[in-house]
Amino acid sequence: MGAPLVIVMGVSGSGKTTVGVRLAERLGVPFQEGDDLHDAASIEHMRQGLPLDDAARGPWLARIGAWLDARLASEGGGVITCSALRVAAREGLRRDGVRFVYLRVPAPTLVSRVLTRHHPFMPPTLLPSQLAAFEEPTPDEGVLTVEATGDVDANVARIVTLLGATRRRKEV
Numbered sequence: 001m002g003a004p005l006v007i008v009m010g011v012s013g014s015g016k017t018t019v020g021v022r023l024a025e026r027l028g029v030p031f032q033e034g035d036d037l038h039d040a041a042s043i044e045h046m047r048q049g050l051p052l053d054d055a056a057r058g059p060w061l062a063r064i065g066a067w068l069d070a071r072l073a074s075e076g077g078g079v080i081t082c083s084a085l086r087v088a089a090r091e092g093l094r095r096d097g098v099r100f101v102y103l104r105v106p107a108p109t110l111v112s113r114v115l116t117r118h119h120p121f122m123p124p125t126l127l128p129s130q131l132a133a134f135e136e137p138t139p140d141e142g143v144l145t146v147e148a149t150g151d152v153d154a155n156v157a158r159i160v161t162l163l164g165a166t167r168r169r170k171e172v
Contacts, residue, residue: 003029003077004163005068007093009084010103011130013113015148015155016081019103022156029077037063051129054086061089068098085133090141101159102137103148 004027008020017033024031038060042052052060064082071078072095084090090100105113114127137143144162148155 003027003075005029005071005077005098006079006159006163007064007068007084007098007100008079008081008103009090009100009143010105010148011083011085011110011134012127013110014103014105015113015152016083016103018152019101019148019155019159020079020081022152023101023159024079026156026160027077027079029079030071032067032078032080034060034064034080034082037067046126049126051126051133054088057085057089061092065093065095068093068095072097083130083134085130085135087135087137087141090137090143099163100137100141100143101162102143102145103155104145105148107131109149 006023006027008016008023010016017035020033021031038046042056042060045052045056061082064080067078067080082089082093084093084100093100110127110131137145144159146155146158146162
């Protein structure tokens with residue numbers, strides 16, 4: 001079996017990028033920022049403070065799926081971020097060997113985080129629409145849930161434990 005392939009999911013401000021980067025480093029696998037796979041029209045739409053609908057998210061989710069497929073084909077593992085707001089989105093990204101890690105954060109903490117960070121196209125005004133669209137994972141989805149309000153490194157260690165993974169050394 002290859003290295004772990006993980007989707008770090010949650011709404012804006014949940015810490016997907018921070019946790020994802022550190023998790024990829026810890027696992028010794030590539031990291032992909034899911035937001036970098038949005039097309040220019042969607043980025044501009046969000047930059048204007050307008051939420052994407054499911055139809056607009058479709059091509060983006062397809063690009064994330066293509067990244068997952070490429071990583072599965074190479075058996076190299078990886079970590080990618082994706083809000084994965086809806087059950088249908090998660091089902092569309094579900095593949096054998098892919099694990100979802102949901103970073104659960106209370107709404108007041110999310111608000112505080114998005115107000116104090118800079119994101120190139122995700123203004124704080126979009127958080128309420130993400131919270132409204134978000135469908136909390138159910139136990140039968142097999143999503144690993146981490147309360148992501150504490151120390152980032154502790155959260156990453158918890159995720160590694162939950163994945164049952166060990167650190168892989170990068171090939172030189």
